[in-house]
Amino acid sequence: MLTEQQKETIKATAPVLREHGTAITTRFYQMLFEKHPELLNIFNQANQKQGKQQRALANSIIASAEHIDHLEEIMPVVEQIAHKHRSLGIKPEHYPIVGENLLIAIKDVLGDAATDDIMQAWEDAYQVIADIFIDVEAKLYDETEQQPGGWKDFKPFYIADKVVESDVITSFYLKPVDGQSLPTYNAGQYISVKLDIPSETYTNIRQYSLSDKPHADYFRISVKREDEHDPNGVVSNYLHNDTNIGDHVEVSAPAGEFTLNTYSTKPLVLMGGGVGVTPMMSMLHQVVNEQPNRPVSFVHAVRNGDVQAFKDEVTNLVLNHQHVNVHTILSNPTADDRANQHYHHEGFISFDWMTQHLPYEDADFYFCGPKPFMETVMNHLHQLGVSDNRINFEFFGPQETLQTTA
The missing domain is CATH 1.10.490.10 (Globins)
Incomplete structure (x- = not known):
């Protein structure tokens, strides 16, 4: 003491x-x-x-x-x-x-x-x-x-499938080598993936959000390929370029406190910037399955349609859920995006746009993405008078401080 x-x-x-x-x-x-x-x-x-x-x-x-x-x-x-x-x-x-x-x-x-x-x-x-x-x-x-299906530390998995979601994001379907059923998890949680990369002296561990609803036989993570000169790109580039179906990786059980509160019946706003959409996907799966009558606004802000992941999955997921509104925001749409109207708003998320399109007066907000994206969202929410107990966010990596002006 x-x-x-x-x-x-x-x-x-x-x-x-x-x-x-x-x-x-x-x-x-x-x-x-x-x-x-x-x-x-x-x-x-x-x-x-x-x-x-x-x-x-x-x-x-x-x-x-x-x-x-x-x-x-x-x-x-x-x-x-x-x-x-x-x-x-x-x-x-x-x-x-x-x-x-x-x-x-x-x-x-x-x-x-x-x-x-x-x-x-x-x-x-x-x-x-x-x-x-x-x-x-x-x-x-x-x-x-x-917990049922749980384990301590790391456990061997193999890559059961690799699915290209966009020009920069690929989903990896990971199954346990021992064939045992996997534990359930809360939408928004992540797993750690441990890799021994031949070109690296030390083992690399990275944490990736689970991007799907729980399944008994696999985890899904969706990884953005970083620029090869970016220090963050060592693991993501290795996963994208050098792993094959059947390769083994070590995986931790799901963890994390950034989880969806399904006890709340307030309107829900899920906002993902770029690859920050991955935990939002898991939350979207959960809410349409467990709270089908809860009003949901699903917002994905991304550069253009070429790098936008999960377009078809989101469309199919909300097809029979009239309470879900999808908003795609492209900062730099391609000619194909403009010709086919693959988006709902051009530019960046603005205060006026949020005022016009989101139920800010009583909604719960969850968001994830690059730090500038999250600071923009946080500033607008404070300007709109949204209380902190309705604001939930997570950084990819160590916890940082969001600089706000409101």
């Missing part, structure tokens, strides 16, 4: 951490991987190169410092991170390694400002926070393993 004095010490350091947080976490990861290169088999190196993981960890540390006397207030974030940790295979034995290097990084960056009292307070605080994560993750591991 932390003393009241230690809590006050931790809270007092929050402004300093906010100023130097990214420098601390950058130093932390540098030392961590130098001392424990085996952890490079777990961490996403693309996120490291882009600084996303450093910023996400810095934000977590700052939030912990600011709420150290009321840690229950950050439990939603803890739950979200714990789901990611469970799907990656983070274990209790990793936490002392992290703590040791994090404390050294704090001391290195803050220098003389990191007094003995401050460092002792942070050492004790880290243990309290680590224990919370370990406890939450232990429960998730147990629940995952004990």
Whole structure:
């Protein structure tokens, strides 16, 4: 337990951490991987190169410092991170390694400002926070393993089919090698896929949203092929270009907190930007099956029809559901798009468009996509007076902060 004095010490350091947080976490990861290169088999190196993981960890540390006397207030974030940790295979034995290097990084960056009292307070605080994560993750591991069809860590699957959805997105149908039935999952959840790529020194793990409703015999993920020079493209390009039907991959059980609330009967708005449509597809499947009378607005914003995935699937899915309205928004439609009117709006999602076409006064909103897309949507929702308890979103990758102006 932390003393009241230690809590006050931790809270007092929050402004300093906010100023130097990214420098601390950058130093932390540098030392961590130098001392424990085996952890490079777990961490996403693309996120490291882009600084996303450093910023996400810095934000977590700052939030912990600011709420150290009321840690229950950050439990939603803890739950979200714990789901990611469970799907990656983070274990209790990793936490002392992290703590040791994090404390050294704090001391290195803050220098003389990191007094003995401050460092002792942070050492004790880290243990309290680590224990919370370990406890939450232990429960998730147990629940995952004990559910019907569940398993712990990773399990061998094979690629049963590859289906091209657009010029840049391909769906992969993954079936368990042992032929056992798969666990059910909540729309919006994801799985981790672990690959040993011949050209890469370390194992690569990536998390992909499940893009279909639950099936007993397969998972479906739909992967965007990134530019070959993009650090995010190592795994996606390998999946697209170098895997074949029958190839094996390692897969975690489904995880994630970004899930559809089917207890709500409010109108539902599902908004996907580009490949961010993948969790929206799973949610669309769920709502038309479980709440066929619930009004739904399904919005997909994408560059043009060539890169738009799931056009036919969405059309067929809503064919007999009069309560579902589909809105396709193309920012740069092709000549074929214009000739055949394969879309409903040209340009980007605007405040006026949302005002005219979406039931913003009482709807629940779920959205996912590139950060600029999500910031645009969030700003418009705030301008429209939509309360935060009706707004749900998820980043692909480490949690970031949406910069809003409203």
